[in-house]
Amino acid sequence: MKKKQFKAESKKLLDMMINSIYTHKEIFLRELISNASDAIDKLYFRSLTDDSVKMNRDEFCIMLDIDKEARTLTISDNGIGMTAEELESNLGTIAKSGSFNFKNENADNENADDISVIGQFGVGFYSSFMVADKVEVVSKAFGEEKANKWISSGADGYTIEECEKENAGTVITLHIKEDTENEHYSDYLEQYRIDELVKKYSDYIRYPIKMEMSHQVPDKDKEGEYITEVSVETLNSMIPLWRKSKSEIKPEEYNEFYKEKFMDYSDPQLVIHSKTEGQATFNSLMFIPENPPYDFYSKEYEKGLQLYSNGVLIMDKCADLLPDYFSFVKGLVDSADLSLNISREMLQHDHQLKIIAKAIDKKIKNELKKLLANDREKYDKFFSTFGTQLKYGVYANYGMEKDGLKDLLEFKSSMSDGYTTLKEYVERMADSQESIYYACGESVEKIALLPQLEAIKEKGYEVLYCTDEIDEFAIQMLMEYDGKHFANICKDDIDLSTDAEKEAINKKNEDSKELLDKIKNVLGDKVSAVKFSNKLGSHPVSISAQGYVSLEMEKVFSQMPGANQGMKAQLVLEINSEHPIAEKLKKADDEQLKKYVTLLYSSARLIAGLDIENPTQFSDLIAEMM
Numbered sequence: 013m014k015k016k017q018f019k020a021e022s023k024k025l026l027d028m029m030i031n032s033i034y035t036h037k038e039i040f041l042r043e044l045i046s047n048a049s050d051a052i053d054k055l056y057f058r059s060l061t062d063d064s065v066k067m068n069r070d071e072f073c074i075m076l077d078i079d080k081e082a083r084t085l086t087i088s089d090n091g092i093g094m095t096a097e098e099l100e101s102n103l104g105t106i107a108k109s110g111s112f113n114f115k116n117e118n119a120d121n122e123n124a125d126d127i128s129v130i131g132q133f134g135v136g137f138y139s140s141f142m143v144a145d146k147v148e149v150v151s152k153a154f155g156e157e158k159a160n161k162w163i164s165s166g167a168d169g170y171t172i173e174e175c176e177k178e179n180a181g182t183v184i185t186l187h188i189k190e191d192t193e194n195e196h197y198s199d200y201l202e203q204y205r206i207d208e209l210v211k212k213y214s215d216y217i218r219y220p221i222k223m224e225m226s227h228q229v230p231d232k233d234k235e236g237e238y239i240t241e242v243s244v245e246t247l248n249s250m251i252p253l254w255r256k257s258k259s260e261i262k263p264e265e266y267n268e269f270y271k272e273k274f275m276d277y278s279d280p281q282l283v284i285h286s287k288t289e290g291q292a293t294f295n296s297l298m299f300i301p302e303n304p305p306y307d308f309y310s311k312e313y314e315k316g317l318q319l320y321s322n323g324v325l326i327m328d329k330c331a332d333l334l335p336d337y338f339s340f341v342k343g344l345v346d347s348a349d350l351s352l353n354i355s356r357e358m359l360q361h362d363h364q365l366k367i368i369a370k371a372i373d374k375k376i377k378n379e380l381k382k383l384l385a386n387d388r389e390k391y392d393k394f395f396s397t398f399g400t401q402l403k404y405g406v407y408a409n410y411g412m413e414k415d416g417l418k419d420l421l422e423f424k425s426s427m428s429d430g431y432t433t434l435k436e437y438v439e440r441m442a443d444s445q446e447s448i449y450y451a452c453g454e455s456v457e458k459i460a461l462l463p464q465l466e467a468i469k470e471k472g473y474e475v476l477y478c479t480d481e482i483d484e485f486a487i488q489m490l491m492e493y494d495g496k497h498f499a500n501i502c503k504d505d506i507d508l509s510t511d512a513e514k515e516a517i518n519k520k521n522e523d524s525k526e527l528l529d530k531i532k533n534v535l536g537d538k539v540s541a542v543k544f545s546n547k548l549g550s551h552p553v554s555i556s557a558q559g560y561v562s563l564e565m566e567k568v569f570s571q572m573p574g575a576n577q578g579m580k581a582q583l584v585l586e587i588n589s590e591h592p593i594a595e596k597l598k599k600a601d602d603e604q605l606k607k608y609v610t611l612l613y614s615s616a617r618l619i620a621g622l623d624i625e626n627p628t629q630f631s632d633l634i635a636e637m638m
């Protein structure tokens with residue numbers, strides 16, 4: 013019989029399997045059982061509408077057989093089966109899944125990619141070559157007369173020939189490899205080991221996975237002696253993980269389930285498993301990944317939870333179940349209240365689905381609040397990964413969701429090394445303090461250098477450090493927390509002084525009107541006001557913003573496409589009335605004043621993180637004065 017060659021890429025993958033040093037070779041069984049279950053699904057679905065399928069739901073099963081003498085492990089199913097062409101195209105070519113492309117990209121590091129490909133995707137049928145040196149597949153497609161047998165001993169190709177088989181379905185026989193120094197392949201010929209693997213990986217497969225099991229039982233006729241009893245047993249519980257009670261599930265089971273189902277290498281940071289009864293009855297099992305999914309920040313990313321109706325998948329990514337600010341959450345919802353035949357369009361208007369979505373949102377928030385209260389380190393880690401999403405959530409939809417999210421927010425601050433919540437900030441507020449102060453900048457280090465900060469810190473007040481672009485937008489949307497308003501320390505209306513101090517500075521500004529006007533004239537439209545200030549500590553100048561648009565917001569707006577000129581901050585040049593520079597300005601002649609003001613204004617812009625119009629002039633002026 014003519015040997016056919018595998019397609020080039022399939023051959024490469026096959027080689028990889030045959031020579032694999034992967035330590036979790038045991039996954040081959042999970043892969044073959046999943047294929048068998050998929051094949052049964054197909055025939056079962058067909059039986060719902062096609063009377064020629066004379067099978068009842070409870071007749072479908074997957075059989076495992078061990079023959080120790082022959083060193084074979086057989087996996088049989090009575091599913092849809094494959095025609096000769098299907099055997100050829102399905103098993104002769106590696107599935108079109110992403111796994112193979114992934115391998116090519118990493119082709120220079122053989123071992124590493126071996127593990128990552130297998131670990132990340134599983135590689136289906138070919139994984140059987142990790143434990144078998146010869147594989148036979150006998151399959152009869154539903155509705156066909158003839159069956160076919162596909163045989164391969166690995167990389168040298170495969171044969172297909174016609175054969176007899178009574179019923180539709182597929183029988184896969186693995187000729188298990190001989191043991192080596194490092195690998196005890198004979199394990200896969202032990203019933204306890206196979207039983208263990210089924211329970212570990214395939215417990216929630218919805219069809220029974222059966223195997224002949226032998227047990228030693230006391231002999232009724234002969235006291236003290238044992239006989240071997242053989243019976244066919246169902247190894248899997250068939251209950252999906254999410255339908256089991258929490259107390260029955262080990263953390264590893266959740267982790268395995270998550271990684272396999274949602275294709276992640278890392279265990280999730282948080283598992284949320286719950287059963288909800290009431291207006292809607294459903295089970296949900298959700299996960300917060302350790303890292304953002306690789307395509308999370310791309311347009312292709314689709315949020316959503318899997319939707320099941322009574323254990324049967326009806327939609328893979330139901331976006332309506334998750335608000336945007338929780339788009340990183342993975343998981344599933346299983347409800348008996350939803351009809352199996354519901355269409356996507358109908359789902360959008362489904363009342364039941366809306367109730368479920370609301371309950372899911374609440375559940376995730378509650379779990380995060382619990383985490384915040386009980387395991388701060390873990391919460392902080394979560395927040396550093398996904399916190400920005402929550403801040404966007406506060407800002408989005410005109411702040412509609414802000415109340416539900418405000419207690420989940422965290423900020424860096426002048427008083428804590430890590431993160432602080434708004435509640436913690438307010439609890440620490442001094443009696444005399446009226447506002448929640450915040451400052452914006454690129455980094456904590458840069459904010460800490462702002463001249464405005466000194467005076468506020470001197471008062472013993474805490475300042476939130478906003479380093480995310482979205483921070484200030486979210487804060488503006490919040491407006492207040494616990495009755496305390498937010499105040500940007502870089503805005504000109506910040507005032508911490510006592511009444512006497514206020515009076516003094518007002519008087520100073522009035523008395524210096526002529527000088528201040530002159531300075532304003534030098535600067536023209538660049539600033540909307542110039543004034544003396546008593547809140548700059550030891551620093552000579554600063555720029556603050558007047559009105560709604562702050563300096564940071566201007567920076568964000570200016571980076572947006574079609575930058576909007578109207579969205580500019582109105583700048584106020586503040587000069588420290590206590591600094592020697594104030595005297596110097598008073599005494600300067602017009603020519604000098606022009607230069608001083610240009611210098612002061614430029615340096616104030618630099619401090620605020622704004623660029624300056626003419627850096628050359630700035631440098632020339634400094635050199636001239638020196």
Ligand code: ADP
Pocket residue numbers: 043047048051089091092093094102103106107109135136137138181182
């Ligand atoms: P995947 O399952 O990811 O598609 P596999 O390499 O495991 O990749 O299988 C390739 C294809 O072979 C499957 O998609 C399916 O069409 C077919 N197949 C595998 N096992 C069976 C089976 N037991 N019964 C029917 N078809 C099968």
